[in-house]
Each structure stands twice: as C-alpha cells, then as structure tokens.
Amino acid sequence: MVSMNAALCDVVYTNLVYQQLWTETEIINFEDVPIVCGKPSHRLTNDDNDNDADASNSEDIPSDGKEYVYPILMHQYKNSGFSMKSLDHIFSRLPDMIKRLTLGIVNDDGTVVYYFIYKGLRKPKKN
Amino acid sequence: MEYRESFTKAMSEKAKIYLVGSNLEDGDGDDASSVVPVLYDVDDIAKIREHGVAGVLIGTLGGAPQQNVFLGVPLRLMMEEALWLVEVGHAVFRHVMGQDLIKSLKGLDGEKLQKFKDDRANDVAQQLEWKRANFLRKMKTLRGASDVAVPSDVINERDEQLMKQSIFIETKDTSAVIEPSLNDQTIDQRKICEQILRQNEKLRLNYKVYKKLREMGYFMSPGARFGGRYVAYPGDPLRYHSHLTVQDARSKDEEIDLLNMINGARLGTSVKKTWVLPGINENGDAEFYSVEWAGFG
Numbered sequence: 001m002v003s004m005n006a007a008l009c010d011v012v013y014t015n016l017v018y019q020q021l022w023t024e025t026e027i028i029n030f031e032d033v034p035i036v037c038g039k040p041s042h043r044l045t046n047d048d049n050d051n052d053a054d055a056s057n058s059e060d061i062p063s064d065g066k067e068y069v070y071p072i073l074m075h076q077y078k079n080s081g082f083s084m085k086s087l088d089h090i091f092s093r094l095p096d097m098i099k100r101l102t103l104g105i106v107n108d109d110g111t112v113v114y115y116f117i118y119k120g121l122r123k124p125k126k127n
Numbered sequence: 128m129e130y131r132e133s134f135t136k137a138m139s140e141k142a143k144i145y146l147v148g149s150n151l152e153d154g155d156g157d158d159a160s161s162v163v164p165v166l167y168d169v170d171d172i173a174k175i176r177e178h179g180v181a182g183v184l185i186g187t188l189g190g191a192p193q194q195n196v197f198l199g200v201p202l203r204l205m206m207e208e209a210l211w212l213v214e215v216g217h218a219v220f221r222h223v224m225g226q227d228l229i230k231s232l233k234g235l236d237g238e239k240l241q242k243f244k245d246d247r248a249n250d251v252a253q254q255l256e257w258k259r260a261n262f263l264r265k266m267k268t269l270r271g272a273s274d275v276a277v278p279s280d281v282i283n284e285r286d287e288q289l290m291k292q293s294i295f296i297e298t299k300d301t302s303a304v305i306e307p308s309l310n311d312q313t314i315d316q317r318k319i320c321e322q323i324l325r326q327n328e329k330l331r332l333n334y335k336v337y338k339k340l341r342e343m344g345y346f347m348s349p350g351a352r353f354g355g356r357y358v359a360y361p362g363d364p365l366r367y368h369s370h371l372t373v374q375d376a377r378s379k380d381e382e383i384d385l386l387n388m389i390n391g392a393r394l395g396t397s398v399k400k401t402w403v404l405p406g407i408n409e410n411g412d413a414e415f416y417s418v419e420w421a422g423f424g
Contacts, residue, residue, distance in 0.1 A: 020423055044422050074385040084379040084406040087416055102421055105385055114421035115392055121343075122417040123370050124399045 005034050008071040012036045012104040015112045016069065024066070033093040036069040036104065045125045068094065069104040069114065076108060091119055142171035142218040144209050145201075146319075162323070164209035164220075165201040171218075172202050178217045179346055180208045181364050205349060206330055207337035210320055220319050243303060251294055258290045332376035336405040339413040340373065347373075353400060354391050371403045376413065379406040388418060396420040 009027050013036050016022040025038030044067070070090055072082060090101060103115045146162045166172050166182070175182070186199040204212075212218035259282065266281050324331050333356055337347060345359040348369075352358065355372035372395050383404065392402040395418075402418045 015424070040423075072385070074389075076386070079382050080385045082383050082385065083381055084377070084383070084404065084414070084416060088379070104424075105389065112424055113389060114424040115389070116419050116421050118417040119415075120417065121371065121403060121415050122401055122419075124396070124401045124419060 005071070008073055008106055009034050009036055011106050011110070012069055012071040012112060015104070030093040030095075033090050034071065035094070036071060037066055038069075039065050040067055067100070067102050068098055069102045071104045071106060074105050074107050087117065087119075141216070142166060142174045142212065143168060143221050144171075144204065144212065144218050145221045145223050146209075147223050162206075164204045164206060166204070167201050169200060172200070175208075175212055175217060176363070178212065178215075179341055179344070180204065180212060181346055181348060182208065183349065205337075205347070206323065206327075207334045208347070210323065210334055211338055211341055213316055213320055219316055220314060222314055222319070247296075251296075254294045255290060258293070262286065262290065329375065332378075332407050335407055335411065336373065336376045336413045345371070353398065354394060355402075358400075359403075369400060371417075372400045373403045373405060376405045376407055379408055379414070381406075392418045393420050 013025060013027060016036060016038055017025050021041040022038040023041070025036065028035050028037050072080070074080060087101075094101070099118065101117045103117055105113045105115065107113070144164045144166055146164055148161050148163045165185075166175070172182070182202040182204045184198040184200065185203045186201050187194040188199075209218070209220070213220055262282060324334065337357065340347060340357070340359055345361060346364055346367075347357040347359055348364060350357040350372055353372040356375045357371075357373040358369045359371040359373055360367045360369045372391065374391065388402065388404070395402040404416045404418060406414050406416075408414055
C-alpha cells in the first residue's frame with residue numbers, strides 16, 4: 001500500500017512540475033497521509049485574499065500560497081474505497097491552517113484531474 | 128375591517144398540506160413514496176414561503192394541459208419540505224384519498240348540478256345586463272339624450288357579440304362539489320410523519336440534510352436540473368442565485384464514486400455552484416464536504 005501511494009505521489013508530482021509548472025514542489029508525509037505540496041504557476045482562485053465584508057471564504061487560504069494535493073487513484077471500473085471517513089482522516093492529519101485540500105485524481109490512463117475539497121459548506125469561487 | 132380580521136386569522140392558522148395519491152392507512156410496502164404533498168390555498172403558499180419553503184407550482188389551465196410556464200396552484204412540495212413544515216408546526220397534513228372524494232360526492236344529484244348550471248347562467252346574464260346598461264349610458268353621452276330611445280336600435284349585433292366575449296368567468300379557489308367537512312378531519316400529525324419516514328430509508332437520511340440546511344437559512348428546490356438531490360439558495364429563489372448542488376445523503380462509510388464527483392463538480396463549477404457531499408455521522412447529524420474543480424487539469 002505504501003509503495004502504491006509512493007507511485008501515485010510520483011505521478012502527481014511529475015504532472016504538477018512538468019505539466020502544470022508548479023514550483024517548490026515536494027512530497028510531505030503527514031503521518032500516514034502523503035501530500036504533494038507546491039506553489040501553482042498562476043493564481044487558482046480570485047477570492048483568496050479578498051477582504052470584502054461578505055467574503056466569509058477569505059480566511060481559509062494558506063498565506064504562503066501553497067496548495068496541498070492528496071493523490072488518489074481512480075479506476076474506471078473499480079471502487080475507489082474512498083469515503084467521507086477517509087476525508088475526515090486526511091483532514092485530521094493535516095495542520096489546522098490548511099482549510100483547502102486538493103484531490104489529485106489519477107486516472108488509469110495517466111491523466112490527472114484536480115479538485116478542491118473544503119470541510120463544511122462553501123460558496124462557489126468567483127470567476 | 129372585517130376583511131382584515133379574517134386575514135389575520137388566516138395568517139395565524141397553519142398551512143394545510145394535502146397528501147394525495149395513495150392510501151396511507153394500508154401501511155403496505157412503499158405506499159408513502161407515492162404520496163405527493165400539495166397546497167391549494169394561495170394564502171397558505173404565501174405563508175410557507177415566509178418560512179423558507181418555496182415549492183414548485185404545477186397547476187395548468189384545464190384547457191392547456193401541455194402548459195409548462197406560468198403555472199398556478201396546486202403547489203407541489205418535496206416530502207422533506209412538507210415534513211419539516213409539519214414538524215416545526217407551520218403546517219398540518221390533510222389526507223385526501225380517492226374514496227373520500229367519491230364519498231363526498233354521494234349527496235350530489237341532478238338538482239344540485241342543475242343549480243350550479245343555473246347559478247352560472249345567472250351570473251353571465253347579470254354581467255351582460257350590466258354591460259348593456261354601461262354601453263347605453265356611454266352612447267347617450269356620445270350622441271345626446273334624444274337619440275337613444277330604443278336599446279335595440281343602439282346595440283347592434285357586433286357590439287352584443289363583443290360584450291358576450293368580455294364576460295368574466297371566475298375560476299373558483301375551492302370546489303363547490305367537495306364537502307368542506309373533508310377539511311375538518313383530524314389526523315395524528317406525528318404519526319403520519321413517522322409513517323412516511325419509516326417507509327423510506329433514503330428519505331430519512333435526506334430529511335436530516337434538508338433540515339440542517341433549512342435551519343442554516345437555505346431555500347431548497349429539487350436538484351435534478353444540476354444532477355443533485357437539492358439545489359440550495361442562500362435566500363428566496365426569486366432574489367438569489369443558488370450556490371450549492373447538494374447530493375443524496377449517505378452514511379460516512381459509503382464509498383464516493385469519483386467519476387460521479389468529477390462529473391458533478393465540473394458541471395457545478397461551470398454554473399457557479401459548489402458540489403456538496405452530505406453525510407450522516409454516528410450521532411445522526413449531517414456533515415458536509417464542498418467540492419469544486421481546481422481550475423486546472
């Protein structure tokens with residue numbers, strides 16, 4: 001299982017560095033939760049540092065501009081084994097300041113897609 | 128004054144939600160799932176909207192059954208909405224079955240039907256009379272008093288035809304046929320809520336999610352348009368865009384279909400909605416995770 005995770009981390013790491021052009025990218029293990037951490041090449045959301053009165057979302061974002069990606073494998077025809085419990089577990093291992101997790105979903109054809117996950121309800125991001 | 132009093136009284140009363148479509152008493156199998164909660168009274172509809180339940184208007188005109196815009200009463204609710212309104216005490220359930228309707232028709236005979244017909248004919252005749260009088264008065268002022276001796280000279284066939292076309296036929300809010308006693312029957316509200324919930328496991332979970340979101344101030348409407356269980360609005364749907372597409376509730380152990388999540392979140396992001404995954408924890412409370420496309424990959 002550990003080697004499986006390591007392999008997934010490598011795929012996501014490579015994708016982030018060479019396709020998405022992330023910088024300062026590294027793989028960090030928060031106990032049993034492996035995370036690929038790095039800085040995106042461009043701003044991902046428009047409301048991160050918004051100081052609007054109604055921007056209840058603004059405090060959620062790490063100030064150093066780093067994103068935390070959890071790699072996960074998606075088989076087209078197999079179950080993911082991934083539940084809300086798994087998400088609880090991942091969030092419980094991350095430092096409290098990290099409010100946004102990015103799922104790096106690795107497809108079995110080698111493509112990787114990225115999705116933000118927040119605990120609780122969150123307004124859609126501004127475009 | 129009298130009107131105002133009756134209005135205040137109406138507002139303080141609970142809204143009446145009619146359960147139509149099936150016989151709950153049989154208690155056999157999935158009966159409650161085929162029951163549809165609807166409201167017929169516009170005052171009731173206004174009342175529940177004050178309490179954050181909008182519902183969906185489904186009434187068409189009898190002559191245009193294909194109509195799909197500008198719909199009117201009845202207002203159809205999701206079962207969760209109906210249960211919440213009753214549980215909180217803003218509304219009461221009334222149960223209507225086919226047999227009740229037939230029973231209430233028992234006293235109906237030819238004489239009564241004839242009376243309905245006569246009443247309508249009288250109404251039409253009165254309106255026509257009034258229109259004729261108005262027309263004559265108008266003509267009098269236009270042509271001068273001397274010219275209008277005989278009405279039949281003044282009103283020609285075409286005018287008569289136009290007057291007939293402009294007669295109002297009132298569509299009544301309440302049925303003259305169904306006896307009002309049907310509305311007075313009392314049923315055990317808590318029992319009926321329990322019965323509906325007991326028969327449907329999925330509804331039990333979703334109701335917890337609905338309740339939590341409603342208590343947070345969200346308005347919910349059916350979510351099929353965006354591939355979810357609910358679409359959640361931060362206020363009245365006439366004033367706000369919806370923010371969330373809420374999926375079916377699940378236990379927290381249940382596996383997440385990642386492909387489904389990718390589909391939903393990608394669609395949601397392109398229509399400015401967060402894809403929300405609700406789960407019911409061990410204590411029976413609803414918890415949420417919000418998902419959206421990261422904008423790359």
